[in-house]
Structure formats: C-alpha cells, structure tokens
Amino acid sequence: METLQPDDPRELGRYRLLRRLGAGGMGRVYLARSPGGRTVAVKVIRPDLAADADFRERFRHEVDIARAVSGRHTAPVVDADPDAAVPWLATSYVLGPDLTDVVAAHGALPEHTVRALGAGLAAALQEVHAAGLIHRDLKPSNVLLAADGPRVIDFGIARAVDGSRMTQTGVVVGSPGYMPPEQALGQDVGPAGDVFSLGAVLAFAATGRSAFGDGAASHAALLYQVVHGEPDLADVPPSLLGLIRACLLKDPAQRPAPAEVVAALAPQGVGDALHDWLPSAVASTIATHAAGILDLEAPEQQAQTAAQFGPAPAGYGYPQAAAYGPPSAGTAPVPGYGTPPGGTPAPATPAPGYDTPQPGTVRLGSSPAPAPSRRRALSLALGGAAAVAAVGGGTAWWFGKDDDTSRTATGEGGKGGKGASAEPARETFTTPPAGVAPQPLWRETVADDSTSTSVPLLVHDGLLLVSGDPLVAYDVRTGKARWSKPDICPAGAQLLFHGGKVFLSDGGIDGILVAYDAGTGEEAWRSRLGKALDVQDTIAIDDKNVYVTVTDYSDAKSATDYRTAVAAISHTTGKRVWLQKRDWGTDDYDVEGTVSGKYLVYTDSKFNVTVRDTATGVQLWSRKIGDDWSWRPTVANGLVFLPGEKLTAVDAETGKTRWTLSPNGRRGFNDPTVIDGVLYVRDYDRGVWAVNVRTGKRIWLCDENNRGAQTFLKAGTTLYGAGSSLAGGVAAIDARTGKVRWTFTDDSDYDEWRIALAGNRLMVANGAEIYAMPAV
Numbered sequence: 001m002e003t004l005q006p007d008d009p010r011e012l013g014r015y016r017l018l019r020r021l022g023a024g025g026m027g028r029v030y031l032a033r034s035p036g037g038r039t040v041a042v043k044v045i046r047p048d049l050a051a052d053a054d055f056r057e058r059f060r061h062e063v064d065i066a067r068a069v070s071g072r073h074t075a076p077v078v079d080a081d082p083d084a085a086v087p088w089l090a091t092s093y094v095l096g097p098d099l100t101d102v103v104a105a106h107g108a109l110p111e112h113t114v115r116a117l118g119a120g121l122a123a124a125l126q127e128v129h130a131a132g133l134i135h136r137d138l139k140p141s142n143v144l145l146a147a148d149g150p151r152v153i154d155f156g157i158a159r160a161v162d163g164s165r166m167t168q169t170g171v172v173v174g175s176p177g178y179m180p181p182e183q184a185l186g187q188d189v190g191p192a193g194d195v196f197s198l199g200a201v202l203a204f205a206a207t208g209r210s211a212f213g214d215g216a217a218s219h220a221a222l223l224y225q226v227v228h229g230e231p232d233l234a235d236v237p238p239s240l241l242g243l244i245r246a247c248l249l250k251d252p253a254q255r256p257a258p259a260e261v262v263a264a265l266a267p268q269g270v271g272d273a274l275h276d277w278l279p280s281a282v283a284s285t286i287a288t289h290a291a292g293i294l295d296l297e298a299p300e301q302q303a304q305t306a307a308q309f310g311p312a313p314a315g316y317g318y319p320q321a322a323a324y325g326p327p328s329a330g331t332a333p334v335p336g337y338g339t340p341p342g343g344t345p346a347p348a349t350p351a352p353g354y355d356t357p358q359p360g361t362v363r364l365g366s367s368p369a370p371a372p373s374r375r376r377a378l379s380l381a382l383g384g385a386a387a388v389a390a391v392g393g394g395t396a397w398w399f400g401k402d403d404d405t406s407r408t409a410t411g412e413g414g415k416g417g418k419g420a421s422a423e424p425a426r427e428t429f430t431t432p433p434a435g436v437a438p439q440p441l442w443r444e445t446v447a448d449d450s451t452s453t454s455v456p457l458l459v460h461d462g463l464l465l466v467s468g469d470p471l472v473a474y475d476v477r478t479g480k481a482r483w484s485k486p487d488i489c490p491a492g493a494q495l496l497f498h499g500g501k502v503f504l505s506d507g508g509i510d511g512i513l514v515a516y517d518a519g520t521g522e523e524a525w526r527s528r529l530g531k532a533l534d535v536q537d538t539i540a541i542d543d544k545n546v547y548v549t550v551t552d553y554s555d556a557k558s559a560t561d562y563r564t565a566v567a568a569i570s571h572t573t574g575k576r577v578w579l580q581k582r583d584w585g586t587d588d589y590d591v592e593g594t595v596s597g598k599y600l601v602y603t604d605s606k607f608n609v610t611v612r613d614t615a616t617g618v619q620l621w622s623r624k625i626g627d628d629w630s631w632r633p634t635v636a637n638g639l640v641f642l643p644g645e646k647l648t649a650v651d652a653e654t655g656k657t658r659w660t661l662s663p664n665g666r667r668g669f670n671d672p673t674v675i676d677g678v679l680y681v682r683d684y685d686r687g688v689w690a691v692n693v694r695t696g697k698r699i700w701l702c703d704e705n706n707r708g709a710q711t712f713l714k715a716g717t718t719l720y721g722a723g724s725s726l727a728g729g730v731a732a733i734d735a736r737t738g739k740v741r742w743t744f745t746d747d748s749d750y751d752e753w754r755i756a757l758a759g760n761r762l763m764v765a766n767g768a769e770i771y772a773m774p775a776v
Contacts, residue, residue, distance in 0.1 A: 001031065012042055012088050013081055018296050031093060031296070039293060040078055040090040041153075050087050059087055066091075071127030073120050075144070075153045094151045095290045099140035099205060102282055108208035109279065111237040116277035117143075118202045118243075119266035120150040125198065125258040128152065129191045136189055138197035139178040140204050147286050149274045176222035177212045181250050184223045192252035198261065199247025200231070207235045211248065275704070276437070276743045284439050427760040429774035437732075437744040440771040441761070442479035446472065456711070457756035457763055458495040458502070460518045464756070464763050465502065466770065467495050473521065476758040476772055483521040488514070496541040498571055503546045505535050513538070513548060513569055527574035529567060530554075539566070539593035539602050542614065546571050547600055549591050552581060566600075568617060580617035582610075596635035599652045603633055611640065611652055621655035636674035637693050643669040647681060649696060659696030661689075673712040678735070680719060682710040688721060688731075690738060700738030709733075713755055713762075715775045720762060722753035729753060730764055730773075744773070 002020040004010070008030070010017055015032035022029050027046040033039050049055045060082040066089070067077045079090040099117075103109070109117070121143065128135055135142075137154060144151040176184075180196035183189045203211040211231035213222050231248050233241060243264050249255050256264070266273035278286070429438070446466055458465040463473040463482060471489035473482045489495075489504055496503045501515045501524055511534025515524040529535060532554040539547040545568040552565045568577040593602030600612045603625060610622040625642060634641040635652060642648040645668040647661040663669060667684035672691075674680075678699065679691040688709055690699040709721020709731045719735040729745030730753060750767025757763070757775060764771040 004030075009044070009086070012044065012086070013079060013084070013090075015040060015042055015079070015090060017042070031293075032090065033296075038078070039093040041075070041093045043089045043091075045087040047086065050085070056082065056087060059089075063089055065131070065133050068131035069128055069133060071124065073124030073149060073151060074127055075151050091153065093293070094144040094146050094153070095293060096144045096146035096151070096286050097282075097289070099143040099145060099150075099201065102145055102285075103140065103205065103208050105285075106279065106281055108235070109205045111206070111239065113277055113279060114202055114206045114237070114240060115265050116273040117145075117150055117205055118198070118240075119262055119270045119273045121152065121198055121201065122258040122261035122265065123270045124150070124152040125191070125194050126262070128194070129258065134189060134191055135194050135197070136179075136183065137175055138194055138201060139175040140201055143201060145278065145282065145286070147278065147283060147290075149270075149277070176219045177210045177226065179223075179226065180252065181227045182252060184226050190252060191258075192255045195247050195255045195258060195261070196249075196252070198258075199244045199255075202240065202244050202247070203231060203233060203236060206237060206240060206244070207233075275740075280437060280439075280744055280746060283437065287439075427774075429760065429776050437742040438762075438774045438776055440764075440773050443769060443771050444474065444479040446768050446770060456494070457754050457765055458497050458518075459756045459758040459763060460497060460500070462758070463518065464758065464770065464772075465495055465518065466765065467493050471502075471504075471516075471521065473518070474770065476761055476763060479770070479772060485516070485521040488516065494538060496538050496546060498541050498543070498546075501571065503538060503541065503571060505537050505548060507537070511535050511551070513546060513574070515571065515574065525574045527569055527576075529569075529576050529579070533565075533567075533579070535567075535569075536564075537591065539591055540595040540600060541571065542595045544571070545569060545577055545614070547593065547595060547614075550579060552579075566602075566612065566617060568614065578617040580612065580619065583619070583622060592632040594633050594635055596652075597638075599635055599638075599640075601633040601635050601640055601652070603631065609633060609640065609642065611655065620653060623650075623655055631671045634672045634674055634679075636679075637677070639693065641672045641674070641679060641681075643671055643681065645669075647672065647679075647691070647696075649693075661691060661696045661698065670710045675712065675714045675719075680712045680721075682721070682723075686723075688733065688738070690735070702733055702738040702740060704740040711755065713757055715757060715760075715762070718775070720755055720775075722755040722764070723751070730755060730762075746771075 004017060004020060008017065008020065008028075012030075012032070015034055017030045017032045019031045020028060021031050021041060026049060027044045030042045030044065031039065032042045045055075045059060049059075063077065063080045063082050067080075069076055075091045075094050077089060077091050081088055121138070125135070125138075135152065138152065142152060142154045144153055178197050178200045180189065180193040183193055200211050209232070210222075211233060212225040212229065227250075231245075233244060236244055243256070243261065246254070246256050247261070262270060446468070458467075459476065462476050464476050465471065465473050467489055469489055470484045470486040472484045474480065475482050490507060493504060493507075497518060500518055502518045503513060503515050506512055506514065510528075512526050512528045513535045514526045516522065517524050527535075529550065532552065534551045534553075536549045536551055539549060541547065548567050548569060550565040550567045552563045555563065563581050565579050565581045567579040569575065570577055590605035591602050593600065595601070595614060598614050599620075600614050600617075601609065603609050607625055608622050609625045611620045612618060613620060625644070631643055638652050639649045639658060640652050642650065646663065647669045649658045649660070650656060651658055661669075663683050666687065669689075670682045670684065672679050672681035674693055677693050679689075679693050681689050681691065683689065688702040690701075691697065692699060709723045711722045713720045714735055717735050718741065719733040721731045721733060723729060723731070729743055731743045732741040733739065734741055744764075746766060746769060750769065752765075752767045754765045755762060758772075760775045762773045762775040764773055
C-alpha cells in the first residue's frame with residue numbers, strides 16, 4: 001500500500017481515494033471510502049485503454065457480469081462508471097492479505113486451513129458459475145484470506161459461460177502455473193477450468209510452492225508443464241491428495257464439480273469448516289491490518305488531524321499497519337512478530353466518546369482518535385454486522401488495556417480447577433469478539449527435558465514454575481526466567497505447592513522430601529522419615545500435610561523384602577504425621593492422587609483406586625478400576641469420579657456407587673474436573689460435557705471444534721480447556737451454554753497442552769513452548 005502520488009486522482013464518483021493498493025495491466029487499484037464510511041477497492045482503467053472503444057465495451061460487459069456476483073465468498077461490485085472519462089469499478093474491500101503473501105510470510109498452511117480454504121473457494125466458484133461467469137484467473141494473489149473465510153477477487157479476464165469472448169482470438173490470458181491446459185492451448189474454457197485452478201491453488205497452499213514449477217521458470221516452461229507434465233504434489237497431506245489430483249486432471253470432463261469439492265471438504269457445511277480456520281499468526285495479522293485500515297484518512301484529512309491532535313499512532317497508519325511482515329524500527333509490532341519490551345502491548349486510549357466499544361468492534365491505537373462521527377462511520381465501513389465478521393471471526397486480537405469489565409479467576413475447589421492459582425493480581429484486557437482468540441502477550445521456548453504431558457503448571461506470586469531439570473521459574477509478566485535450579489526436579493515430577501513452598505521428592509535416591517522456597521528456589525528444609533523409610537514420590541497436598549509414597553524396609557529380611565506405604569508429612573515442620581502400610585496388590589510405586597477434605601484418594605498401576613482418611617491414614621476402601629489407571633482421581637462434594645466406558649460417581653466414604661452417566665453411544669470418558677459444583681469431562685470422541693455433580697445429569701454437551709480439551713480451568717464465565725491429542729490446543733468455552741468462544745493453537749511440533757491461571761493471565765504450555773495470554 002502506497003501513498004497517493006501527484007498524478008493520482010483524489011476522488012472518483014462519490015469515493016474519496018486514500019491509498020494506492022497496486023497496479024496491473026489495465027490500470028491502478030486504489031483504496032477508497034464512500035461518504036457513508038464504506039471502504040472499497042477501486043480499479044481505474046488506464047487513459048490509453050479508456051480511449052479504445054472496443055476495450056471500453058469489453059470493460060462495460062465485465063462490469064455487467066461482475067455485478068451479478070455478490071456471494072459470501074467473493075468481493076462484489078458495489079459501484080462502477082464504465083462511461084466516465086476514466087472508467088472505474090469499485091468492489092468491497094476485504095480485510096485480509098492474499099494467499100501469496102501469507103504463504104511467503106508463514107509457509108505452507110496447516111491441513112485444516114487448506115481444507116477450509118478449499119471449501120470456501122469451491123463455494124465461491126459455485127456463486128461465480130451460478131451468475132453465468134467463469135473466473136479464468138483463479139490464483140493465489142486473487143485469493144484473499146479474511147477472518148471469516150476466503151474471498152475470490154479480480155474478474156478482469158472473466159468471460160460469460162454463454163461463450164461470448166472477452167479477449168482476442170488466439171491470445172492466451174491467465175496466469176501460467178494456475179490456468180488449465182485448455183486455457184494454455186487457447187481453447188474454450190468452461191467452469192471446469194476454474195476447478196483446475198482451484199486444485200493448483202490448494203496445492204500451493206498445502207506445500208508452499210507451485211505444483212507446476214517456481215517463479216524462476218519461463219512462462220513457456222510453465223505452460224508446457226501444465227499441458228504435458230504431472231503436478232508436483234509431494235508434501236500434500238494424504239487426506240487432500242486424491243481431491244487435488246482430481247481437480248488437476250487434464251480432461252475437464254473428469255474434474256469434480258465445485259459442489260462435489262464442497263461436499264468432500266466440508267461435509268458439515270462450509271460455515272462449520274471456516275470456524276477458527278486460520279493459524280493464529282495469520283489471524284493476528286488480519287486484526288492488525290483491520291485496525292490500520294479503519295484508521296486511515298485521506299491525505300488532506302490526515303494533515304488536518306495531525307494539526308489538531310498530533311501525529312497518528314505508530315503502527316496503525318500506513319504503511320506499517322498494512323504491511324504483512326515485521327514492523328520497522330520504532331513502530332508498534334504486528335502481532336505474531338514480537339511485542340514491546342516487557343511483553344505487554346502498549347496501552348490503548350479509546351476514542352473520545354467511545355470509552356466502551358461494542359462487542360466485535362476494533363479497539364484502535366494509543367493516540368487521540370479522529371472525530372467520533374468518522375469513527376462511527378468506520379465501524380459501518382464493511383456493512384454493519386459484516387464488519388464484525390470481517391474483523392473478528394477467528395482472528396487473534398491485539399490487546400491493549402482499557403476500562404472494560406474484566407473476568408476474574410477463581411481458585412481451588414470451585415477455584416478454577418487443576419493448575420489454578422489464587423493470584424490476587426488483576427489486569428484488564430479488551431474482551432475480543434466471539435470467535436477471536438487472544439494474542440499471546442509473550443512466548444518463550446524452554447529446554448526439551450522440561451516438558452511433560454501430565455504435570456499441571458504451577459503459578460505463585462507472579463511466577464510460573466515449569467517442571468523439569470532444571471526447575472525454572474518464569475516471570476508471568478515478561479516470560480523471563482527469574483531463577484533456575486538444576487538437579488532437584490526430574491522431568492515429569494509434579495509440583496506440590498503450599499505456603500510459598502514447593503515440595504519435591506528426590507525419587508528415592510536419598511529417601512527424602514525437600515521443601516523449596518517458590519520465590520527464590522532456595523531450599524527451606526528437608527525431611528527424612530527414618531533409616532528404614534525412604535520417600536519415593538509425592539501424591540498430593542492439603543492445608544496441613546504433604547502425602548507421599550514410602551518404601552518401608554523396617555521388617556525386611558533382605559534387600560528385596562520390603563513393603564510400600566503411604567505417609568503424611570507436615571509441611572510446616574517436615575515431621576511425619578502418620579504412616580500406613582499399603583495392602584498387598586495395591587503396593588505399586590506408580591501412584592497418582594488428590595486430596596479433598598478428609599479424603600486422600602489415589603490410583604495405582606495395578607488398577608486400584610484407594611481412599612484413606614487424611615487425619616489418620618486409615619484405609620476406608622479400595623476397589624478395582626479396570627485397565628485404564630493413568631488418571632489423577634477427581635474428588636468433590638464427597639464423591640470420587642471414575643472415568644471409563646461410563647462416568648461413575650462413588651461415595652468417598654463407602655465406595656458405593658451414587659450415579660453413573662452413559663456416553664450415549666460415544667466411546668467413554670476421560671479425566672473429569674469439578675469447578676463451582678459442575679463436572680467437566682471430555683469424551684473419547686472429543687466432546688466436552690458439563691454435568692451436575694449431585695445428580696449426574698448432563699447440563700450441556702459441546703461438540704464443536706474444542707481441540708480435544710481434557711484439562712479445565714474457569715475464569716468468570718469462561719471455561720478453558722487444554723488438549724493433548726492430535727488437534728491439541730486451548731479452547732475457551734462459555735461455561736453457561738457450552739458454546740466455543742475461541743480456540744487457539746500454534747505452529748510447533750508439540751501437542752502437549754497445559755494451562756494455569758495467574759490473575760487475569762492464562763498461562764499456557766505446549767511441549768517446550770510457554771505463553772502468557774489474556775484470560776478473557
């Protein structure tokens with residue numbers, strides 16, 4: 001995007017020109033705005049072509065046909081004057097980069113994005129063909145990626161399906177590498193030609209390169225390859241390979257119709273496929289671009305605004321905010337390319353009179369904004385509700401501080417769930433529109449041996465502790481390491497916390513339990529239970545004790561003759577409170593447990609669940625749980641919840657079954673979590689259930705794209721779920737309705753997601769990647 005030059009017009013028809021968008025063989029394209037605030041792209045024909053009567057007639061015919069294309073997946077004509085001294089055509093301006101720029105910046109797109117892209121483009125071709133038009137130049141640069149779906153643009157060389165030619169006989173028009181063989185040979189092109197181009201576009205999106213050769217090849221070489229060669233489809237995901245290959249068949253009659261492509265890629269509908277369809281980094285770019293576009297003014301108005309209010313805020317005017325790459329020095333960063341020092345975006349000041357923006361509107365920059373009347377017009381620039389969809393659907397959001405009401409985190413026992421923290425610190429972040437994932441405030445990469453799929457994150461006093469060797473505490477505000485201690489915490493060791501201390505076993509090497517100061521990492525005390533008693537691992541912690549597994553050699557007659565036991569150790573004094581030997585058949589070292597009130601509940605790898613009294617250690621009951629033992633028990637409201645083929649609630653005192661919940665044809669339940677009297681659990685078909693703890697009745701079932709969430713936290717009315725499956729990530733779900741508010745994933749090779757709350761920040765770990773995100 002460039003500033004207007006002296007030879008550029010300032011107005012065309014009723015549109016005020018703002019910037020140059022680009023130039024082509026027929027003329028220039030400008031960004032413009034109507035008096036009512038609608039933002040459009042205006043194509044202006046070159047004066048020499050405008051003087052050509054035949055060309056003007058062809059342009060008039062193009063305008064007439066293009067007016068008929070007004071579907072969701074195209075940029076429809078909104079105005080035109082083919083009879084003006086300088087003919088022009090205005091189309092809706094799409095807030096989003098083209099596919100060429102996205103792939104250049106981010107590489108090949110994820111499979112789910114390519115699938116959604118293909119469904120949207122095929123739907124666009126249905127709209128185009130239904131209007132009696134063939135596009136004939138579908139290529140990556142003519143595909144814009146908007147937040148709510150792709151758009152097909154530029155019908156400059158299109159022709160009508162009825163066969164009336166728009167170009168001279170024998171002249172090959174189109175883009176080598178993306179035109180079908182029949183077009184390359186100068187033959188008639190029908191709707192199937194657009195399907196060939198669609199296949200080439202999808203191959204480019206899936207692999208990051210053209211299927212018929214790169215840009216270094218000559219046009220003649222590309223055309224020859226299209227006509228006679230085979231496409232290079234290496235690296236295309238297997239699930240897409242057959243469809244793309246079918247689109248690229250040489251014989252037009254054998255290619256699938258656009259409706260068949262839609263059915264193959266989006267069996268549940270195009271809208272469902274386009275939900276949260278873009279990678280976070282791409283969506284972030286769109287959000288930033290949207291803010292910049294909505295803040296643009298005509299050159300003369302910009303000068304007036306600067307004189308009245310001072311310079312425009314860095315990073316939101318041209319050209320940086322419209323660019324799809326790293327910001328220049330001194331400008332505000334584009335999300336996805338880094339954040340200001342300290343990891344926190346610059347605070348935003350709302351426009352005068354607009355302190356509380358409507359949900360889904362763009363929060364603009366940090367300097368005084370233009371007059372409210374223009375800002376109100378800009379909020380309608382894309383046509384009212386459509387503006388919300390174009391800016392908000394599925395994007396990541398650029399957060400600044402404002403005065404909106406924030407959601408606060410809740411703590412243990414209805415206090416946010418596993419990994420929760422009662423952090424008092426509060427921050428206020430702008431609440432994004434529905435479908436918009438929050439932009440990470442910072443991202444850090446930790447050592448590979450600090451990763452674990454099963455260990456909850458620990459947050460304390462502004463620190464995020466990540467289990468592993470070394471044990472590292474990161475500042476939740478900046479992501480920088482505050483302290484690091486090697487050789488005290490094996491990867492995968494759970495971090496038990498109370499009273500400012502972290503409790504770790506040495507794994508039986510010396511048979512001791514050690515307490516470390518969570519703020520500094522310094523050792524506070526160590527506890528040895530006795531010469532014949534070795535602490536093996538920690539189980540759980542409550543307000544009084546740390547509960548551990550113990551190897552008991554006191555009655556041993558040989559080195560292999562020993563019993564295992566469970567002990568309670570006061571975390572105030574480090575002294576043993578009680579020790580109880582475990583029953584034969586339950587005495588395995590692999591133990592996962594939790595504590596709730598008077599009940600210590602743990603499972604073992606011999607497929608038992610055992611309940612003990614926390615005051616005395618006396619065993620209340622033990623029962624078999626089947627062959628799926630690898631879960632940490634959930635205890636709440638005097639009930640122990642057992643996952644499996646059915647979800648079962650048993651009385652913590654007696655072990656008697658209180659209720660069961662059938663998965664209704666699904667494949668059973670994963671680990672449950674209880675927050676605020678509601679049980680949340682994922683089934684093995686990736687649905688998330690909310691269940692009444694007392695009755696076992698389902699409250700809602702979320703069957704949307706929830707990233708396989710299986711551990712949960714809650715902040716205000718938002719339920720956060722983290723998954724560790726093939727499509728892992730973080731999902732934010734409305735805890736009242738079960739509707740997904742947004743989903744987030746990254747471009748790493750991991751799918752081992754964990755979450756915790758630190759005030760109003762959501763701490764996220766995925767393998768070796770850790771993030772801080774606004775909890776909104």
